Amino acid sequence: MNKFRTHNCNELTKKNDGQEIILSGWINKKRDHGNLLFIDLRDNYGVTQCIIDKSNSSFKDLEKIQLESVIKIKGKVVKRSKETINNELLTGEVEVNINSFEILGACNELPMPVFSDQEYAEEIRLKYRFLDLRRKKIHNNIILRSKVISFIRNQMIKLGFLEFQTPILTSSSPEGARDFLVPSRLNPGKFYALPQAPQQFKQLIMVSGFDKYFQIAPCFRDEDARADRSPGEFYQLDLEMSFVEQENIFNVVEKLMVNLFKEFSKKELLNEKFPRIPYEESMLKYGSDKPDLRNPLLIYDLTNIFTREDVSFDIFKKLVKSGNKVRCIVTKNTKNKPRNFFDSIDKWAKEQGASGLAYFTLEKDKTISAKGPVGKFFKEDSLKEIMKITSAEVGDSIFFACGKIGEVEKICSLARTKIAEDLDLIDENKFAFCWIVDYPMFELDEVTKKIKFSHNPFSMPQGEIKNIDFNKPLNIKAFQYDIVCNGIELSSGAIRNHIPELMYKLFKVAGYEKSQVDEKFSGMINALSFGAPPHGGIAPGIDRIVMLLANEKNIREVTMFPMNQNAQDLMMNAPSNVDEHQLKELGLSIKIKK
RNA sequence: GGGGGUGUAGCUCAGUUGGUUAGAGCGAUCGCCUGUCACGCGAUAGGUCGAGGGUUCGAGUCCCUUCACUCCCGCCA
Numbered sequence: 104m105n106k107f108r109t110h111n112c113n114e115l116t117k118k119n120d121g122q123e124i125i126l127s128g129w130i131n132k133k134r135d136h137g138n139l140l141f142i143d144l145r146d147n148y149g150v151t152q153c154i155i156d157k158s159n160s161s162f163k164d165l166e167k168i169q170l171e172s173v174i175k176i177k178g179k180v181v182k183r184s185k186e187t188i189n190n191e192l193l194t195g196e197v198e199v200n201i202n203s204f205e206i207l208g209a210c211n212e213l214p215m216p217v218f219s220d221q222e223y224a225e226e227i228r229l230k231y232r233f234l235d236l237r238r239k240k241i242h243n244n245i246i247l248r249s250k251v252i253s254f255i256r257n258q259m260i261k262l263g264f265l266e267f268q269t270p271i272l273t274s275s276s277p278e279g280a281r282d283f284l285v286p287s288r289l290n291p292g293k294f295y296a297l298p299q300a301p302q303q304f305k306q307l308i309m310v311s312g313f314d315k316y317f318q319i320a321p322c323f324r325d326e327d328a329r330a331d332r333s334p335g336e337f338y339q340l341d342l343e344m345s346f347v348e349q350e351n352i353f354n355v356v357e358k359l360m361v362n363l364f365k366e367f368s369k370k371e372l373l374n375e376k377f378p379r380i381p382y383e384e385s386m387l388k389y390g391s392d393k394p395d396l397r398n399p400l401l402i403y404d405l406t407n408i409f410t411r412e413d414v415s416f417d418i419f420k421k422l423v424k425s426g427n428k429v430r431c432i433v434t435k436n437t438k439n440k441p442r443n444f445f446d447s448i449d450k451w452a453k454e455q456g457a458s459g460l461a462y463f464t465l466e467k468d469k470t471i472s473a474k475g476p477v478g479k480f481f482k483e484d485s486l487k488e489i490m491k492i493t494s495a496e497v498g499d500s501i502f503f504a505c506g507k508i509g510e511v512e513k514i515c516s517l518a519r520t521k522i523a524e525d526l527d528l529i530d531e532n533k534f535a536f537c538w539i540v541d542y543p544m545f546e547l548d549e550v551t552k553k554i555k556f557s558h559n560p561f562s563m564p565q566g567e568i569k570n571i572d573f574n575k576p577l578n579i580k581a582f583q584y585d586i587v588c589n590g591i592e593l594s595s596g597a598i599r600n601h602i603p604e605l606m607y608k609l610f611k612v613a614g615y616e617k618s619q620v621d622e623k624f625s626g627m628i629n630a631l632s633f634g635a636p637p638h639g640g641i642a643p644g645i646d647r648i649v650m651l652l653a654n655e656k657n658i659r660e661v662t663m664f665p666m667n668q669n670a671q672d673l674m675m676n677a678p679s680n681v682d683e684h685q686l687k688e689l690g691l692s693i694k695i696k697k
Numbered sequence: 698g699g700g701g702g703u704g705u706a707g708c709u710c711a712g713u714u715g716g717u718u719a720g721a722g723c724g725a726u727c728g729c730c731u732g733u734c735a736c737g738c739g740a741u742a743g744g745u746c747g748a749g750g751g752u753u754c755g756a757g758u759c760c761c762u763u764c765a766c767u768c769c770c771g772c773c774a
Contacts, residue, residue: 132734132735134732134733134734134735134736134737135730135733135736136730136731136732136733136736136737137729137730137731138730138731139730139731139732139733140731140733141732141733141734141736143734150734152733152734154732154733156731157731169725170724183732184732186732187732187733187734189733189734191734192734195734212707212724212725213707213708213724213725214707214708215707215708215724216707216708216709216723216724218735219708219709219723219735220735221708221709221723222709223708223709224703224704224708224709224766224767225766225767226765226766226767227707227708276774278774279773279774280772280773280774281772281773299773299774300774302774324773325773326772326773327771327772327773329768329769329773330767330768330769332773454701456700456770555774556774557774558774559774560774561774562774595774667766667767668766668767668768669765669766
């Protein structure tokens with residue numbers, strides 16, 4: 104028999120009536136009636152109401168005991184009278200009459216309440232994370248995370264994948280995020296890097312002939328945090344498959360996501376076969392490569408309208424002449440919205456750094472006209488053309504943005520979200536997945552004006568190798584894809600380039616000589632020249648998946664021991680100073696810029 | 698690196714146009730209370746108003762500087 108408990112705090116029902124039992128747990132709440140004391144005893148599983156009155160010699164001691172102390176009680180289960188049953192608790196039909204108790208772990212005065220639905224400042228929550236994690240909501244989030252991971256693991260194994268660990272101490276890579284560096288004692292002056300992802304290793308696993316690999320992999324990137332991005336470290340469901348095309352990977356991941364989201368959420372899936380949206384189309388229609396498909400609003404290009412004779416909106420016409428684009432968003436049946444609705448959106452756009460959003464509403468008397476500050480610049484025929492392009496109808500309103508293509512995409516994307524929120528168009532009870540496909544292999548770096556890899560340098564370019572025009576690198580598309588849910592990017596993936604000659608050519612475009620590629624990616628490039636299978640994969644972010652399933656907006660709500668925005672662990676005091684002798688042993692000295 | 702928000706009791710917050718001794722709820726301590734489940738009632742303690750400087754007869758409130766937390770941009774192949 105266990106000396107601490109015969110039952111947990113969520114087990115006792117009227118079936119246990121009359122039994123002598125032992126419970127251990129935290130004091131969740133006390134209700135002291137002077138001569139009668141109720142104690143809600145809590146553990147991981149639930150809460151049981153325990154009761155003691157002044158005739159018991161332990162009464163005075165229990166009255167004084169701090170909340171959140173850990174105690175063990177011995178007592179007898181009794182049925183509650185009908186009017187005192189608590190239907191909120193699974194154990195609410197019974198209570199435990201305390202005979203004796205023992206303090207197992209005393210509790211000091213609490214820096215923050217545990218039993219409360221109140222929101223608290225992150226700082227105090229992170230410093231006392233062990234207390235925060237006792238609270239119901241986050242406790243359940245962390246349990247959900249555990250269940251999600253074990254579900255994924257089971258599914259992957261069922262699908263024939265093998266789970267492997269890959270090194271945590273590896274080498275720094277020139278592409279991508281900043282690395283976390285670890286100095287090497289045995290090799291003074293040299294550094295390991297923590298992996299940004301097990302990218303090269305998983306490809307090497309394919310070259311080694313293991314066919315299907317997965318791992319719940321820790322990834323480390325020294326970049327700034329966001330609400331949906333932990334500083335420092337996060338987890339991916341890293342997977343890779345040999346002898347596959349893009350669609351084979353989509354099928355595996357779609358099946359996994361559908362099963363997972365059905366298992367752990369009541370929300371409906373908008374599509375069980377996720378739409379495939381080419382990158383260019385996504386940038387046009389949504390202004391973003393991570394569109395929220397719950398949002399019904401679409402973006403249309405109206406640049407050509409502003410070359411017409413019967414449009415006299417000169418500011419936009421001038422901008423269009425010098426190569427700028429005009430994009431618009433149509434809102435259905437908004438003719439009766441107050442002026443304030445439109446102006447507040449225009450004002451908001453200015454706050455976002457745009458030059459504002461022009462707008463008008465389509466009306467019909469005898470002829471079609473546009474009402475609003477810029478309406479007078481559009482003759483009827485031009486309005487008809489706009490209606491044709493955008494499927495807008497009389498009574499609808501149109502918001503315009505004009506600028507360089509990147510700027511106009513960005514503001515339209517933000518406006519699409521903002522307007523949909525204002526009009527309450529987003530169905531919070533749905534999950535809308537999609538694939539974004541056909542990413543460009545290269546892009547122009549705005550600062551250096553040099554060609555660089557737009558995503559992963561190891562991706563396979565599309566088309567026959569002999570037909571690829573390396574002189575027009577910006578036209579080369581890759582078998583590179585993202586999976587997106589509700590506007591959150593869950594993952595990037597790709598069919599990999601397993602042909603060394605092709606790899607050298609692509610790196611050449613991005614400014615790397617053969618010798619540099621050989622040096623920086625020695626493991627990979629070497630391996631690919633000894634019989635590499637065609638392969639590809641993807642790596643959905645575990646934290647973001649759990650965040651969606653838990654209906655949280657912040658990744659720290661599904662992370663057990665997160666760091667704050669400045670990548671500090673307030674509980675463990677990391678990062679911290681180290682002793683001089685540690686530095687000496689590593690051949691390091693500290694120079695801090697002032 | 699840049700922009701926004703926040704900072705008042707252990708916790709969550711209020712504090713008007715600059716004006717007497719800075720308040721409330723929860724928590725803590727003490728007392729009363731035998732059916733509560735956010736128990737109830739009464740009392741007490743608890744404050745560098747994030748920090749520094751300035752304006753003023755007078756600053757939680759206005760100005761400047763700075764720090765911390767947070768959200769966003771940059772960044773994240």
